[in-house]
Amino acid sequence: MALLTHLLACVFGTGSWVAVNGLWVELPLLVPELPEHWYLPSYITVVIQLANVGPLAVTLLHRLWPSALREVPVIYAVVATGALACLLLAFLWGYTTHVAGAPHSTAFLVLTFFLALVDCTSSVTFLPFLGRLQPRYVTTFFMGEGLSGLLPALIALAQGAGVTHCANVTREANGTQVLLETRYSPARFSPLVFFLLMTAMMLACLASFFFLTRLPAVRAVPRQSLFPSDVTLCSFRGSPGDGDGLGGQDKPGSAGKAPGEAAAGTAAYSQARLAGIYALVAWVNALTNGILPSVQAYSCLPYGNAAYHLSATLSAVANPLACTVAMFLPGRSLALLGALSVAGTGFGAYNxxxxxxxxxxxxxxxxxxxWVLFTGTLSYVKVMTGVILRGRSHAALVWYGATEQLGSLLGAVLMFPLVNVYSFFRSADYCSLQCPA
Structure with missing residues (x-):
């Protein structure tokens, strides 16, 4: 039963960000076709962060109409919406319309918003549901969340997305000139097939959640509202029903926990340290979800398209690898997590x-x-801060998700004008690039 629960939690975690991660790895095929071209990544970043209206709406509904929110139905609606948006994207991604006198990929951006709405809302719905299970399953969930980036990347590699070569091109202007230009090789299968595979992964997430809710320990927990009634910005203390065991029945130090789990529930943190943990969560997610993704192409493409795709794919591998390390070598020391955050920030600053x-x-x-070291170190920090807060209470996990989205939003809002308005970053064709020695 434990192995089955690990498997279900992992597959459930893949649905948290698989759709949006799929968009990122498919960009090398989409960018040449859509009218926004290389501005498209920054547009996607902003659209994703605008989708934070989802977590905000859930929070407001809880405050104003708490009886309208039930945990299981909300998650069913979220995952089903993601599957439908992926399916529509498979057929409508290339549809464009004229807005303000210029063509724009309206269908793609609108459906991206709905995919991001699903994924952002998962931050405040999936993790609180996992609070019904033992802490070790939270780490497995994060591993699945890491796989939500790895699996689309592997599919994109099989697709041959973004493989390029330099070709000689003859220009007749001002005399005959032979220049080198980048040419994209044909993909092995189209974006239609890619997005259908993303749809299948969302349906697998939906099926795994269905079976998770059928576990005896989970079914024993009544269908409560999404948030406990005492959720406030200062309610970090665990309530009697916020235990660490299945169904919230186990208390810190009780039998049935895996080695090392009791420490997560019994560690005492002052309000100042808890505020520091949440600040760390916001900073790490601002870097990994908002600031650095907007400029990855600029930092890698001067070294060639292969460097760009290797950095994107191997970074996706580093995420679940860091989650696996966190499962077997958990480090709850705030000094350790702070040191890793500083190291990860250093790698990010270099990028x-x-x-x-x-x-x-x-x-x-x-x-x-x-890029691999940047992603790996900060992914470990994200996992361990989630495990620490899981040991506090159900409310702490909710605020973890909210802080995660807030940090991502601030990072994206900071980068959009730098990339799109002020043109602070410059791109160039790799094959025709001429730099001083």
Whole structure:
């Protein structure tokens, strides 16, 4: 039963961000076709953060009409909406209309908003539901969340998305000139097939949630409202019903826990330290979900398309790997998590510096390794802060999800004008790029 629960929790976790992660890895095929071209990543970043209206609406509904929210039906609606949006995207992604005199990929951006609405809302619905299970399943959930980036990346590699080569092109202007230009190789299968596979993954998430709710320990818990009645910004203390065991019945130090789990429930943190943990959650997610994704192409493409795709794919591998390390080598020390956050921020700062100097950054560089280390260290921090807060209360997990989305939103709002309004970052064709020695 424990192995089955781990499997279900992992598959359930893949549905949290698989749709949005799928959009990112499919961009090399979408960017040449859609009218926004290389501005598209920053548009997606902002659309994703606008979808934070979902968690906000859930919170307001709880406050104003708490009887209207029930945990299980809300999650069913969220995952079903994601599956439907993926299905529609498979057929409508290339549909464009003229807005303000210019063509825009309206269908793609609108459906992206709904996918992001689902994924953002999952931050304040999926994790609180996992609060009914033992803490070790929360780590498995984070592993599934990491796989939500890895699996689309592997599919994109099989698809051959974004594979390029340099081709000689003859220009007749001002005499005959032979230039090198980047040419995209045909993909092995179309975006239609890719988005249908994303639909299948969302349906697998829906099925795993169905079976999770049928577990005896979970069914024993009454269908309560999404948030406990005492949720406030200061309600970090666990209530009697917020135990660590299945169905919330086990108390700290009780039998039936895995080794090391009791410490998560019994660790005492002052209000100042808890505020520091939430600040750390916001900062890490601002970097990983808002700030750095907007400039990954600028920091890697000067080294070639292969470097860009290796950094994107191997970073996706680093995420579930960090979750696996967290499962077997958990580190709840705030000093350790702070040190890893500083290291991850350093790698992120280096990646940002390369993006600022684009299209001619330092050629003696390690863009792939820096992106992998950046993702791996901060993914470990995210997992362990989630485990720490799981030991506090159901409310603490809710505020973890809200803080996660707030940090992501602030990062995206900061980067959008820098990329799209002030053109702070510059791109160039790799094959025709000429930089001073």
């Amino acid at each position: 940002m510096a390369m993006a600022v100097m684009s299209p001619c950054p330092l050629l003696i560089s390690f863009p792939v390794a820096c």
